[in-house]
Amino acid sequence: MDELVLRPYQHRAVAELRQKFADGHRKLMLYAPTGSGKTVLAAEMMKKAYDKRTRTAFVVDRIVLVDQTSRVLDRYGIPHGVIQAGHWRNQPNELIQICSAQTIEARGFFPDTALLVVDEAHCVRQKIAEFIQSTTAKVIGLSASPFSKKLGELYDGLVSPVTTQELVEGTDEFPACLSSLRVFIAKEIDMEGAKTSMGEWTESEAITRGIKISGDVVAEWVKKTYEIYGRPAKTIVFSAGVAHSEDLVRRFSAAGYNFVSISYLDTDEYKKEVMEDFAREDTEIHGLIATDILTKGFDAPDVLIGVSARPFKSSFSSHVQQLGRLMRPWGDNRKTWIDHSGNYLRFLSKWEDLYTNGVQQLESHKDEPVKEPTKKEKEAAKCPQCGALWPKGSDSCPSCGHIRIRANQVQEVAAEVFELGAGPKEKKKKNKVTPVRDKQEWYSQFLHYEVTTGKKKGWAGCNYKDIFGVYPRGLEEVMKPPTPEVLNWISERRKQYYAIINKTRV
Structure with a gap:
């Protein structure tokens, strides 16, 4: 049996839900991205309710989710029953019930509950919606995409404790926990x-x-x-x-x-x-x-x-x-x-x-x-060479290194370092979608190339700026041998540069 330990943003979500209930809200929508641990967060809330001897119903709209949720509660030693036709775990006296929405609809009634948690709440089912509107129980809807037009009628409050960007890039509170x-x-x-x-x-x-x-x-x-x-x-x-x-x-x-x-x-x-x-x-x-x-x-x-x-x-x-x-x-x-x-x-x-x-x-x-x-x-919006999504404000493809050259904006710096894509007074927008670890990868490999090929100090930072629109900030000064992707980017960039230089000399 595992110990139920929440991440910082999950603790924040629980605290915000409690505060909103204390302020008089009764039906709250909890938004959190897929992979953020909504089921674990729900398990924490159900466990707290169980400790207070409060009855809880957790409603899912697919049979596969019944057993999946049940396994999560078992992992943390949380007693519960299941309301699903023919399920072996039919234990109606348990305070926590994992409910199949289809079974609830077929039977025409909900179990007695003081807390209702609705999984995948963006999928609004008529019978569930009718119960939410009529019940005096506290209601929490869980969703990674709460965009249905009817949700504003069913829920009177929203809790949004974390963004996808924070989960991908990490914050001072917690490390990255989603993939880019x-x-x-x-x-x-x-x-x-x-x-x-x-x-x-x-x-x-x-x-x-x-x-x-x-x-x-x-x-x-x-x-x-x-x-x-x-x-x-x-x-x-x-x-x-x-x-x-x-x-x-x-x-x-x-x-x-x-x-x-x-x-x-x-x-x-x-x-x-x-x-x-x-x-x-x-x-x-x-x-x-x-x-x-x-x-x-x-x-x-x-x-x-x-x-x-x-x-x-x-x-x-x-x-x-x-x-x-x-x-x-x-x-x-x-x-x-x-x-x-x-x-x-x-x-x-x-x-x-x-x-x-x-x-x-x-x-x-x-x-x-x-x-x-x-x-x-x-x-x-895509790289003409490899088809990758082209980052806004960038003149190079982060996937294959292909460069979009603007001939009238080539600027030579110190006979060795040059910038492509922006005039001397034009600022590029920071690519907010790129994870910090990816930025570190490019900078570390540029540093390695700078040192091992005898480039002037600062070459790595200027090339980093060509991709991400700003000079490196908050990154470690560590070197890493460049991958074929980075070497290809450097090679392509030099070829494009000299092609333009030769053209301007004719």
Whole structure:
């Protein structure tokens, strides 16, 4: 049995929830990114309630989440029962009950409870919503994407203790505990003119159009998995629908890779068996393909690649849930996101706001159609050489080192050091999305190159500024041999520079 120890931001969340209840709120939404430990935080609150002999109900909307939550409580020695048809843990006298939403709805009544915790609260179910509106119990909704229009009617307060950026980069209070994403903008499913229903593209349109680029999805995955990891890395694929999943399985199989599709058509036993097999480190499954099953209750930290092949016109919530499935850390591996859906650029401004600022009020990021980026904007947002997402304010690709040269803005410094991309009085914006550890990697490798090749002191800092827009601050003066990525960046930069110099001399 493990000791239940909370991280600093989880302690802060508990304190804020208690204060808001003390101030008179009764129904609170707790926002925290996927991977931040919402279930552990809920376990702490249920344990405190149990110690006070208070009855608690924890409601989940998928059967797989019942056993997953039960295992968490067992890990910390917290007694509980389960309300789910035919479940072996039917113990109605226990103060804590893990409840299947489907079973609650089928029976037509809730257990007696003083505290109701609703998991994945952004998925508003009618019967659950009716109970929340009528109950005198305290209610806490948990969500990493509380963007449904109805949430503002159901909950009277919001607690948002931590942002995704803080979890990726770390703070003075706690170290980094989520992985950053290396994003590649790949060939996109063309949804121009596609039929819509309730503000979203219809599944049939998404499937038909998605199948047209299935071959590109497989080819891009093969290319990236070997370029980045040198092998087939464990992968999850979000497809447009069942037929699209099946087509992708056939295409991957023809290329020699074992991808498995799971959907609502499969039995719960089969889905559970497949996911347990996939979760093993020695699994022979290269990847799982599903439409939305993997966005809830799926927890496999060793997945290194996520492939987005299900376009959303308005569902920012679903996009956030998909990204979150890939951000759980796994050793020193950086995760890779391959976007064929267009979602990453479509929701980029919303994602950057959420990433940096978290949720400030309910419905602040509500799901609704967004303006589609133009073809020019899409091309400008990716590296023309490797397809990686191009950092704002940067003239170089952090993935392959490719440089966008602005000939009239080349400035030679001390005959050896030069700056590309900004005039002497023009300031670049800091790339807030880049984790500190990645910045340290580049700076350490530039320092090593500076010393071992006899460059003038300061060369490393100037090259660092070309990428991140500012000189290195708060980084360690440690050297590390440069990787092929960094050497390629340096080589490409010099070639571009001398090409411009030669051109200006003619």
